[in-house]
Amino acid sequence: MSDEALKSTPLTAAHRELGGRMVAFAGYSMPVQYPRGILKEHLWTREKAGAFDVSHMGPAFLELTARSGDREADHRAVAALAEARVCGDIAGLAPGQLRYTLLLNADGGIADDLMIGRPLSPGRQGMLYIVVNAATKDADFAALASAAGDRARLIRADDRALIALQGPAAADVLFDVLPRAADLRFMTFDRIEYQGHALIVSRSGYTGEDGFEILVPAMIAARFWKRLLADDRVAPIGLGARDSLRLEAGLPLYGHDLDETVSPIEANLAFAVSRRRRREGGFPGAARLARELAKGTARVRVGLKVLDGAPAREGAVITDETGSTVGAVTSGGFSPCLGAPIAMGFVPPPLSAPGTRLNVVVRGRLQAADVTALPFVPHRYRRAVRA
Amino acid sequence: MRFTKDHEWVELAGDTATIGITVYAAEQLGDVVFVELPAAGKAVKPGDALAVVESVKAASDVFAPIGGEVTAANDALSGAPQTVNEAPEAAGWFVKLKVADAAEVDALMDRAAYDAFLKTL
Structure with missing residues (x-):
């Protein structure tokens, strides 16, 4: 281009x-x-x-075409439209709350990860604030608009x-x-x-x-x-x-760690599916999600700390200690804070416990790597107002 | 010192050539975090993969500008890869080669020709 x-x-x-x-x-x-x-x-x-x-990302608003004036009812109505496509609890958002959630395809694969928020202002209920990824925004907006039909309009703010x-x-x-x-x-x-x-x-x-x-x-x-x-x-x-x-920070990047084949459970993002949504279903791929929650998956996203050698980048093969291929790196590089190469990738659940010794293959060489709890560097979010 | 369009430099002393990447290349790569160098004894032809230099963002191949046999690699780079950014055309050298054909070095650009080449980029 x-x-x-x-x-x-x-x-x-x-x-x-x-x-x-x-x-x-x-x-x-x-x-x-x-x-x-x-x-x-x-x-x-x-x-x-x-x-x-x-x-470059995709901020937008989903707004009810006709509001009833009942703030809770209006929020539930617009939330139901979004919940037809995402697995998160949107109805349960408090005014002013923002949530990380996942847009799923019919097979339960992740079509995007996104933020959805409920406005704080009583006058703006029946509206959602949405931020999706850049590369997927046209498809996401089309999916949300089609789920909304004539009951809500999607207003792009990009x-x-x-x-x-x-x-x-x-x-x-x-x-x-x-x-x-x-x-x-x-x-x-x-x-x-x-x-x-x-x-x-x-x-x-x-x-x-x-x-x-x-x-x-x-x-x-x-x-x-x-x-x-x-x-x-x-x-x-x-x-x-x-x-x-x-x-x-151990945060997955869409198009690399997450894609249309990866489920929320494989991606180790089960927290993004609330108890109510698990119970009620009603979103694309709900059956796969229920099956994977009950029976597990063949692969799961983990963190890897490369003990010695070059950074293992996206696509690098992961092997077990015997050298058999068990997975692949989905994003990797050098951690400036740790001064060492780190990566994320998918491995079978029996090999996913922190401390498990694996190898990453870089330019034909096996380099030892340990499964590491995510995040690599602790989060420092401020959950309380002012300290 | 001689230069290539791939932004390597070659300095010949006797029949030994020291090879590294230029200031321009180091600036373009950004912060170097890892350098993979060949073992002594490895024979290379012009254009063969000689080394890999990794920045935070990506891995880049460094190709042999001339042929010869590797006699030494700059092992100091394994503990201090940032030397490639700090002194790319001096302490940040990559390898020393026993040169097969000194004429290959003469055929490379001199500093004035390389500077002129950089202006075209």
Whole structure:
């Protein structure tokens, strides 16, 4: 694809000014790194705060066409439309709550992983805030719109900027800019005004750090981005470090660790299927999910710490101690925090206990690797408001 | 010092050539986290895979710019791969080769030609 065919985000010009190295990603021109480099960007995010442009992702709203005015009934009605396609408990969301969930195909494979939230405001019930992955967004939006039929409309918001601010200093930085964000705890969101414009601010992210994701109208996106970067605790961080941060955090990446063949149970994401949804079913692949919960699976996602040698990248074969192939790496690289190669991949459940010694094959050589509990680097989410 | 379009450098002393990657290559790769080097005694022809250099993001092959026999690898890189970023055209060297044909070195670009080549990228 030529550069001309790539889509830009409201922040593309800002990235070029910062010296971002632009690459094609999911049809967008995105910064893979800035002059500081991936390693330093990664460590900066773990120590201070990193600002990421994730505008290539797919924010949207699913809104009832006709609301009854009964807030609970309206929420249940729009939640039921989403629950026809995802396995998470959407009806059970509290006002202002955000949840990680999975869009499933008819075979119970994962069509995408996504966030769905219920607005806090009493006046906005009967609406859901949805953020899906970049590469899958057109298909996801089509699936959700078709599930909604004429009862709700899907309103894309991917013409806006989506900015993630992540790291231990993210909260203090953002509270200076948006004091009302101090009311948010992990996995909640709200609509907050900035200079007369409505932002949607969630306390969430994909780095394992405390942080926020902020949906910003395109016309003020560059101004808001520059306001964040004006704080000397904040550095711009590219997609390269975003990938190494989420890998250390043990978070699966769609299209790599998750795809249409992988079930929620195989992906070790059973937490994303609530008790009520397991009992009631009513989503694509519910039968496979029930069967796998009862009888287990042939493979499961695990973390691997490579004890010596080169990073094992996506596609590297995993063997047992005798050298027999038992699985493959689905994402892997170098952990800047651990100073060692780490990976995620799928192995048979009998080989999935932390401490199990396996091998990864890199350029024909077996390198010892131990199954390791995820995350590799502890999460530091803020589940309580203010400490 | 001579250079290739693949951004390797070769410095010949007697019949031994020291080989590494250029400042430009190191900048393009970003932070080097692992270097895989051949064992002494390995014979290579021009274009053969000689080494693999890994950044946080990806693995890249380094091809032999000339033929010969590997006499030494820079073992210091295994404990300090960042040397490739810090001093790519000095302490960050990869291998030493006993050169089969010194004319292969002469055929490579000199510094001025390489600098001119970089301007075309």
